[in-house]
Amino acid sequence: xxxxxxxxxxxxxxxxxxxxxxxxxxxxxxxxxxxxxxxxxxxxxxxxxxxxxxxxxxxxxxxxxxxxxxxxxxxxxxxxxxxxxxxxxxxxxxxxxxxxxxxxxxxxxxxxxxxxxxxxxxxxxxxxxxxxxxxxxxxxxxxxxxxxxxxxxxxxxxxxxxxxxxxxxxxxxxxxxxxxxxxxxxxxxxxxxxxxxxxxxxxxxxxxxxxxxxxxxxxxxxxxxxxxxxxxxxxxxxxxxxxxxxxxxxxxxxxxxxxxxxxxxxxxxxxxxxxxxxxxxxxxxxxxxxxxxxxxxxxxxxxxxxxxxxxxxxxxxxxxxxxxxxxxxxxxxxxxxxxxxxxxxxxxxxxxxxxxxxxxxxxxxxxxxxxxxxxxxxxxxxxxxxxxxxxxxxxxxxxxxxxxxxxxxxxxxxxxxxxxxxxxxxxxxxxxxxxxxxxxxxxxxxxxxxxxxxxxxxxxxxxxxxxxxxxxxxxxxxxxxxxxxxxxxxxxxxxxxxxxxxxxxxxxxxxxxxxxxxxxxxxxxxxxxxxxxxxx
Amino acid sequence: xxxxxxxxxxxxxxxxxxxxxxxxxxxxxxxxxxxxxxxxxxxxxxxxxxxxxxxxxxxxxxxxxxxxxxxxxxxxxxxxxxxxxxxxxxxxxxxxxxxxxxxxxxxxxxxxxxxxxxxxxxxxxxxxxxxxxxxxxxxxxxxxxxxxxxxxxxxxxxxxxxxxxxxxxxxxxxxxxxxxxxxxxxxxxxxxxxxxxxxxxxxxxxxxxxxxxxxxxxxxxxxxxxxxxxxxxxxxxxxxxxxxxxxxxxxxxxxxxxxxxxxxxxxxxxxxxxxxxxxxxxxxxxxxxxxxxxxxxxxxxxxxxxxx
Numbered sequence: 001x002x003x004x005x006x007x008x009x010x011x012x013x014x015x016x017x018x019x020x021x022x023x024x025x026x027x028x029x030x031x032x033x034x035x036x037x038x039x040x041x042x043x044x045x046x047x048x049x050x051x052x053x054x055x056x057x058x059x060x061x062x063x064x065x066x067x068x069x070x071x072x073x074x075x076x077x078x079x080x081x082x083x084x085x086x087x088x089x090x091x092x093x094x095x096x097x098x099x100x101x102x103x104x105x106x107x108x109x110x111x112x113x114x115x116x117x118x119x120x121x122x123x124x125x126x127x128x129x130x131x132x133x134x135x136x137x138x139x140x141x142x143x144x145x146x147x148x149x150x151x152x153x154x155x156x157x158x159x160x161x162x163x164x165x166x167x168x169x170x171x172x173x174x175x176x177x178x179x180x181x182x183x184x185x186x187x188x189x190x191x192x193x194x195x196x197x198x199x200x201x202x203x204x205x206x207x208x209x210x211x212x213x214x215x216x217x218x219x220x221x222x223x224x225x226x227x228x229x230x231x232x233x234x235x236x237x238x239x240x241x242x243x244x245x246x247x248x249x250x251x252x253x254x255x256x257x258x259x260x261x262x263x264x265x266x267x268x269x270x271x272x273x274x275x276x277x278x279x280x281x282x283x284x285x286x287x288x289x290x291x292x293x294x295x296x297x298x299x300x301x302x303x304x305x306x307x308x309x310x311x312x313x314x315x316x317x318x319x320x321x322x323x324x325x326x327x328x329x330x331x332x333x334x335x336x337x338x339x340x341x342x343x344x345x346x347x348x349x350x351x352x353x354x355x356x357x358x359x360x361x362x363x364x365x366x367x368x369x370x371x372x373x374x375x376x377x378x379x380x381x382x383x384x385x386x387x388x389x390x391x392x393x394x395x396x397x398x399x400x401x402x403x404x405x406x407x408x409x410x411x412x413x414x415x416x417x418x419x420x421x422x423x424x425x426x427x428x429x430x431x432x433x434x435x436x437x438x439x440x441x442x443x444x445x446x447x448x449x450x451x452x453x454x455x456x457x458x459x460x461x462x463x464x465x466x467x468x469x470x471x472x473x474x475x476x477x478x479x480x481x482x483x484x485x486x487x488x489x490x491x492x493x494x495x496x497x498x499x500x501x502x503x504x505x506x507x508x509x510x511x512x513x514x515x516x517x518x519x520x521x522x523x524x525x526x527x528x529x530x531x532x533x534x535x536x
Numbered sequence: 537x538x539x540x541x542x543x544x545x546x547x548x549x550x551x552x553x554x555x556x557x558x559x560x561x562x563x564x565x566x567x568x569x570x571x572x573x574x575x576x577x578x579x580x581x582x583x584x585x586x587x588x589x590x591x592x593x594x595x596x597x598x599x600x601x602x603x604x605x606x607x608x609x610x611x612x613x614x615x616x617x618x619x620x621x622x623x624x625x626x627x628x629x630x631x632x633x634x635x636x637x638x639x640x641x642x643x644x645x646x647x648x649x650x651x652x653x654x655x656x657x658x659x660x661x662x663x664x665x666x667x668x669x670x671x672x673x674x675x676x677x678x679x680x681x682x683x684x685x686x687x688x689x690x691x692x693x694x695x696x697x698x699x700x701x702x703x704x705x706x707x708x709x710x711x712x713x714x715x716x717x718x719x720x721x722x723x724x725x726x727x728x729x730x731x732x733x734x735x736x737x738x739x740x741x742x743x744x745x746x747x748x749x750x751x752x753x754x755x756x757x758x759x760x761x762x763x764x765x766x767x768x769x770x771x772x773x774x775x776x777x778x779x780x781x782x783x784x785x786x787x788x789x790x791x792x793x794x795x796x797x798x799x800x801x802x803x804x805x806x807x808x809x810x811x812x813x814x815x816x817x818x819x820x821x822x823x824x825x826x827x828x829x830x831x832x833x834x835x836x837x838x839x840x841x842x843x844x
Contacts, residue, residue: 043618050573125588127571130578143580195619216620216628218702218791243700243789247684251692251699408568408804415576425574445576 027256028505030525031236034257035517036249038264040217040242044198046180047119047126052515057220057240058180059516061205065093065112065162065177070512072336072431074178078107078206079162088169088467093177095160099229101186101204109156111184116154118190119181128181131429134170169465171472175430208233208520218242233520234508246270259503259524262517266499268323279501282325286334286428286513287496288436289318291373291388294418295489296450299369304360306488310346311353312395313388318494321383326494332440333433333480334495336513338473345484345492350395357396365397372401372419376410384493385423414448424448425496431514433476434464440483440490451489456482541825548821555817556606556810560599563806570615570804589615602810611814612807616800622811626793629780630815632702633792637778639712644720644777649766651720652727653759659732667724674721679783683714687787700788711788715781719773723766730762763834771827775819779812 028034041054046062049055065082066074076082079093099107116135119126120142133139136153140146153165166173176182186204193202200211208230209222220240226232241258243249249265252258258265274280291313293300300306315328329335330345354364362368375385382404389400400421405413414422426446428435438444441460442452456479463475484492502509508521571577571585586592590601605612611622648671655667674682690710691699698707734740735758743753780794793812800808 040617042616043620045618048618050575122584123588125581125584127577127581127585129581129584139580142584198619215791216617216625217795218789241701241789242791244795245700245787245789248687248700248787248789251687252701255691255695255699257699257701406568407802408572409566411572411574412568415572427574445578448576 028259028503028524031234031523032239033235033237033506033519033522033524034239034241034259036243036252036258036261036265037220037240038242038249039244041220044203044211044214046183047115047124047128047185049180050127055180056517057211057222058183060207060209060222060238060519061203061211062180062183062207063099064179064183065095066174068178068431068512068514068516068518070510070518072512072514074174077178078112078184079177082174084467088171088465089166091164091166091173093162093164095162096229097160099206100227101206102210102225102227103204104227105186105204106159107184107206108159109162110159111186112162113154113156114187114190115183115185117149117152118185120152121149126181131176131179131181134166134168134173136165136167169467171464171467172430172432172434175432179430209235209238212237228520230520234523235519238519253501253503256503259506260500260509262500263324263498266324266501271324271499274501277501279503281500281502281511283498283500283511284327284334284336284513285496285498285515286336286431286435287425287515288329288332288334288427289384289423289425289493289496290332291491291493292418292422292424292449293489293491294420294422294448294450297420299360299362299371300420302360303487304356305362306491307346308353308357308360308396309392310484310488310491311349311356313391313491313493314348315493316348317387317391318384321387322380322494324499325497327497328494329492330484331480332484332490332492333436333476334428334513337428337431337433337436344477344480346488353396357398362398365399368398370401371398371421372403374403374405374410374413374419374422376407376423377404378407381423388423388493418448422448428514433473434460437463437476437479437483449489451487453482453487456487541829544825544828545821548818551821552814552817553603556603556814557599559810559813560602560806563801563804563809564595566801566804568804570806572804589613602807606814611811614805614808616803616805616808622807625796625808626811626815629791629793629796632790633780633785633794634778636708636711636715636784636790636792637774637780639708640715640719641774641777643712643716644723644773645770647716648720648723649727649763652724652729653731653754653762655724656728656731656735657754664728668728671721671724671728674717675725677717679714679718679781680787682717683710683784683787686710686714700790702788702790707788711784711790714788715777715784719777722769722773726766726769727762730765731758734758734762760834764831767827767830767834770830771823772820774823774826775816779816779819 037053037056039053041049041057042051043049043054044057046058049058063077065077065079067077069075078095078099080096081094083092085092095109097106101107116132118124120129120132120138122142122144129142137146137151141149141152155163157163189202189204190197196202200214203211205211208225208228210225212223213221219242222238224232224236243252243265246265246267249258249261250267250270253261253265293306295301315330318328319326330347357365373385373389375381385402389402392398392400403419414424426436426439437460440447440449440451441457459475459479463472463479466472466475483490498511498515500511505524507523510518510521571582583592590598602612614620614622614625617625651667651671655664658664687699687710690697697710701707740753740757743757780792782794782798784790785792785794796808796812800812
């Protein structure tokens with residue numbers, strides 16, 4: 001027994017658990033921000049990462065050719081300026097000469113050339129390689145059809161000029177240069193350290209913070225990068241804990257052991273409890289939830305039936321049951337992106353729904369075939385589909401059977417053979433209607449509805465190539481009407497929101513609808529009231 | 537004594553091979569794959585990923601590759617945590633679970649066994665009722681309820697201990713108590729039943745009638761003999777407790793390996809599922825070997841049988 005006690009004490013001494021517990025009694029540490037990531041980032045290699053947790057870390061370590069403002073504009077970062085040539089098919093980026101890596105070397109066009117080629121190389125197996133498929137020869141190189149990397153339309157013309165050639169004009173392309181997978185990388189570092197290049201002792205970055213410590217599954221620490229080209233950030237250090245249980249994270253916040261928490265640390269009762277606190281804020285995100293039909297299965301091959309279902313669901317019920325400030329929507333394009341509009345989709349109109357259902361041969365729901373609605377096994381989703389089931393039963397007289405599956409089984413089912421109805425969702429990758437509207441083209445692998453329309457595809461392709469913003473918005477609006485009012489393979493339900501709480505001593509926390517959290521302007525240590533800047 | 541232990545450990549090799557083979561097969565039967573996510577990937581990208589992790593090969597080839605790596609002590613790579621091997625992950629996480637597990641094990645034995653003995657020796661009385669009430673509570677109330685209750689009382693209301701995290705020895709107390717609750721309660725019930733059985737034996741009565749004091753009878757005869765079933769369950773209990781608990785690690789944000797038993801399956805992280813399963817199986821074999829040794833120390837008859 002003595003041996004066991006000695007072993008435990010030794011482990012703690014060796015394990016570096018040496019912090020003084022008395023710090024728990026202080027409300028905060030000057031210049032130190034403590035946040036909760038929720039889980040371990042699957043990786044900090046911005047080529048192979050695809051999740052928001054990794055990107056929350058990477059977007060504070062790195063900057064790309066451009067960077068997002070909180071208004072979701074792509075503003076110059078490593079690129080001082082750029083030219084759009086040949087009708088939108090050629091981009092010429094002119095790089096700043098005062099951007100440096102944390103080891104003192106300058107960031108050059110060669111770092112972008114290496115990084116983008118590595119992103120596309122089949123052996124990297126990068127999930128987000130398809131983001132660069134608009135570039136000449138990119139898809140062929142990524143799929144192995146072409147072995148010659150020089151066939152890909154990207155080139156460092158000199159240390160500070162980077163050229164990108166697109167196969168066709170893509171008006172949204174500039175946004176991709178602000179997205180993590182397009183950040184530069186250092187050839188010498190990646191090749192020297194191989195799989196270990198993202199460990200703190202090896203990683204070099206060019207953003208406002210440096211990675212100083214990574215205790216896997218527990219904590220990541222970032223420290224200020226004094227050489228950051230915009231000037232050193234005001235924070236000395238960020239501690240990013242990985243507390244998976246929301247109630248624990250929120251208790252840590254209440255005990256002043258975290259300074260800032262978001263959805264990952266909020267259970268619904270906590271949202272209710274603190275809704276009126278000055279520390280609480282709620283913002284819409286570019287993440288939409290929808291009900292989808294498999295239009296190849298009867299009776300949903302009939303657009304009247306799909307329209308009847310869309311008309312029978314009062315979306316106002318969703319924020320009432322989910323209680324996180326969700327925004328009901330009948331349009332597929334979120335209002336923050338423009339192009340959609342409240343008139344695009346079918347709103348709540350049960351009389352019209354019953355009329356359409358009768359026209360389809362099912363007056364008052366009589367004779368309606370057995371219908372299944374598939375959803376992943378999660379509490380909030382269960383509430384949503386139960387409410388949907390209730391709305392349809394009450395307003396159309398149709399009974400829908402709910403079927404739930406474990407997450408990965410659900411994913412496999414929706415890809416292979418979805419039932420007549422299923423619940424799904426989509427989060428924006430970049431702030432442009434394209435990220436939502438492309439989803440339902442006939443060639444998009446995420447369109448599980450089996451709905452294909454050449455007219456819709458043409459509209460989206462025309463919008464992708466249109467450089468005039470007003471004309472693009474009109475093209476997307478027409479596509480939105482086709483999707484949500486005419487063909488109706490989906491019924492948009494609501495937009496998710498971000499709920500946050502910020503301690504009064506933290507200032508400058510910035511929130512945007514893409515949910516990127518940039519901490520370079522945050523300060524900790526002022527006792528003034530908490531301040532949150534937001535995007536519209 | 538050394539030879540039977542070595543023999544026992546040597547026998548673990550085929551056991552582990554069977555465990556590895558069955559787990560390898562089962563994880564591949566379950567629908568859904570490691571790269572399925574909300575956003576479907578283009579088939580070309582999925583092909584690149586499958587090629588990188590050899591998942592494009594037939595299952596029997598994957599099996600041969602896996603067993604080959606296993607023989608070299610390589611447990612494979614994680615598909616979820618890019619650039620991390622299963623060996624890295626378990627090397628980081630296991631010591632944490634081990635520290636927490638040993639404290640919890642110490643607490644559960646230190647409190648469970650005396651509680652059971654006290655209950656049995658005062659059978660039907662107030663102390664029996666109280667001890668059994670506590671142990672029934674420990675067995676039946678789930679860990680996340682106990683954990684949440686302890687956090688609320690000791691961290692939020694009394695502010696005596698931290699809510700969670702893994703920073704100092706103070707941070708071990710609440711999770712260790714939570715983790716110890718259920719095994720401690722189980723040990724208490726087991727000890728009580730065992731002591732009740734021993735107390736009725738003729739030789740106990742003989743010892744008392746020959747003038748041996750009550751304390752000496754309890755310590756030297758009753759407790760020692762009633763520990764046999766307790767030691768039997770301590771083997772698997774040790775393996776369970778020191779490989780971590782998903783619930784306790786989850787609610788206290790402890791970077792142990794218990795969480796991987798659940799998350800690896802949810803992520804279809806094949807090699808990580810196999811790695812955690814094999815570590816658990818290995819610990820089970822080792823713990824049971826120690827139990828065999830403990831039997832011989834507690835009961836001389838078993839020592840003789842072993843020598844036979």
